[in-house]
Amino acid sequence: TSVGQENWWVPCVVWVILCVVMWMLLSKTVVGxxxxxxxxxxxxxxxxxxxxxxxxxxxxxLGSITAALAGVLYACYIGTTSPSTDGMGYELNAIAASVVGGCSLTGGVGTIGGVMLGTLFLRLVIDSVAKLFKSQPDLFEGLVVGMLVVLAVAFNELRGEGLKKRFFPGALGWLSVVVLALLTGIVTSVTSTDGKLRNGLIAGGAVLVILLAKAISERFTKEQPARA
Structure with missing residues (x-):
């Protein structure tokens, strides 16, 4: 049976119940x-x-059960199924919601409450992108979600010991610099009304120079006491 727009509350109730169950498992049990x-x-x-x-x-x-449940709800919502295309891109959204909610990609860090907030925030961002870009919203959605993942991972790294004063820690910092500069150039180029390529190159280049200067200064400041 199709859930449709009229029964939008059904997946919301299932989501809340599932979050409560997982929270109890992870927070209140030895297994968690x-x-x-x-x-x-x-x-x-x-x-x-x-x-x-x-x-x-x-x-x-647990991961398989939750993924299967999400697939059933998604199929009920759209009223049809196409195994070759349905669900494409949702894996990135799941990772983004977890990372934005404070989970670490290396494991051992994260809460169900944080993931819930990350999910709501990501849903708000995706809906905003769809309303802002009427033409090819899926393309811009992927760019924005990817940028959120990179930013969230970079900020989560700041919580590590010895890296709290560094904005771009480790090899991930160099990757963040390049990705942020590219995304800035792409978004600027797409949203500009004229001179798209020029504006994109200028914005991306400016961000690249600023972030590179910041990253280099962090590494120089860290290595300077050792040389002394």
Whole structure:
């Protein structure tokens, strides 16, 4: 049965119930604490007596169940299915919502509440992009979501020990500089009414110079005491 626009509250209720169940599992049970420990350092968790093989099996099962449930709700919403095209791009949205919500791509960090807020924020951004760009909104949606992922990962890295004073830490910092400059140039070029290429190159080049100067100054400041 198609959920459609009239029964929009059905997936919302399912989402809230699922979030509450997962929050209780991760925050109020020993299994949840073991999952966090395994995500942070699998080898250390194994040495401390945690059965990581079973935990990984459980994590994959939970991921499969939630993905299947999302697929069923999506199919009910649109009223039809096309396995070759349905769901394309949603994996990036899922990663973006988690990272924006404070989860670490390396594991061991993150909360269900943060993911819920990240999901709502991402939905707001996607809807805004669709209303702002009437022509080819999917293209701009991918650009914006990708930019959010890069920014969220970069800011999450700032929480690491020894990197709190660095805006562009490690090799990820250089990647962030290039990606942000490219995205700035692309967005400026697309949104300009005239001189698209020129405006895009100017904006992207300016951002690249500023961010490179910032990244280089951070590394020089860090290495200077060691030379002394």
């Amino acid at each position: 604490r073991h999952l966090y420990a395994m995500g942070g350092n699998e080898a250390a968790a194994r040495l401390s007596g945690i059965r990581t093989d079973r935990l990984k099996w459980l994590a994959y099962c």
